[in-house]
Amino acid sequence: MASEHDRAVLQAIFSPNTPFEDVPGLDQEQDLIDDDGPFDADSLRQVKDLESRGVSAAEVGDLQGALDLFGRAIRVLPRRASAYNNRAQTLRLQGDTAGALADLDQAVSLSGGRGRTACQALVQRGLLHRLAGQDDKALQDFREAAELGSEFARQQAVLLNPYAALCNKMLRQVIGKLRNPDGCEPSL
Template sequence: MAGLENLSDRDRAVLRSIFDPTATIGDVADDGDNFTTDDEDKTDSELESQALCRQGVQLAEAGRYDEALPLLDRGVEVAPERPAGYNDRAQLYRLMKRDDDAIKDLDRVLQLTEGKASRARALALCQRGVLLRRRGADDDARAAFAEAAKLGSGFAKKQVVELNPYAALCNQMLSQVLRGEKDIKL
C-alpha cells in the first residue's frame, strides 16, 4: 500500500488492532512510562539505602533471595522514609511467594507517597495490582492500575485495557465476526 511508510507508530498500532481483533492498542503501542524525576538532593542515609537496595536487587535477579533479603531489610532500615526501598523489598517478597509481606511494604509506600505523583507510588500501585489480580480481585486491581496509569505508568495503562470487561467482550465479538461465525456468543 502506498503511503504506509509515513504512518506514525500509533497509526500502525491502530491498523494492527483492526486486522488483529485480539490485539488492543495497549498491546501494540506502548507509550512507555512518563514519570517526572526527583532532582532533590539525597541524604547520606538515602544514598546508603539506594546502594544496599541495588546490591539486594542484583542478588535477587541472580536468584539468591536469602542473601538479598538482609540487604533490602538494611536498605529500608537506614532510610525508613525512602519509598523505593520498600518497593524493592516488596518485589523480592513477591518472588519469594510472600505476598502478605509484599502487601505490607506496598501499603507503606502508598502511605509515604500519599498525595504525591511519584514513580515510587506508581510502581507500588502496579505491584499491588499484580498481586490483587493474582488473588482474583480484578476490580481492586483495575483501580490500582488506573491510578498508576494516571501517574504515567505504561504497564498500568496496558493492564487497565486488559482488565476492561467491555473491551474483552468487544474483541471477542469482533473476532467471531471476522472469522465468519454465524452464531455470536455473548
C-alpha cells in the same frame, strides 16, 4: 498524516491484547523519576548502594541477603519508597504475599502515587490482587499505573474491563464483516 498518539489509539482499538512497544513514545513510564530531593545526599547514596546490592543478591537467589539489604536501606531512609517496593518483590518471591502487599501499600503511600516507584508498586500490587481473584482492586491499581505511563498496566486494565472486552469483540465482528461482506463471520 497520523501522529504517534493516533497510531497508538488505533492499535489499542484494533489489537488491545498485543503489546506495542514498537510505537515510539508510547510507554511514558521510562520517563518517570522519583523525587529524592527531600533526602540527605550521603544517606541517599548509601541507600541506593544497599538497594543495588539487594537487587543483585535477589537475582542470584540470595533472597535472605536481599531482604537484609533492603531492610538496612529502609532503616537509613524510612520515608523513601523504593526500598519498600524492592523488598516487596523479594517477599513475593519467598511466598509472603501479605508482607509484599504491606510493603507495596507503604511504597505507594510514601511516593504519593507519583514517580517510577509508585508506578512499579501499583503494577506489582495489581498483579498480586489479580492472582488473589480481587479483580476490582487489580483494575484500580492498573488504571493508576497506566495513568503514570505503564503500557503493561494499560493492557491489564483493558483485559479486566468487561465493557472494553465486549466493545472490542463487537468492533472485531464489524471489521470482519467489512473485510468479508459475503463470507461467514470470522470466529473469535
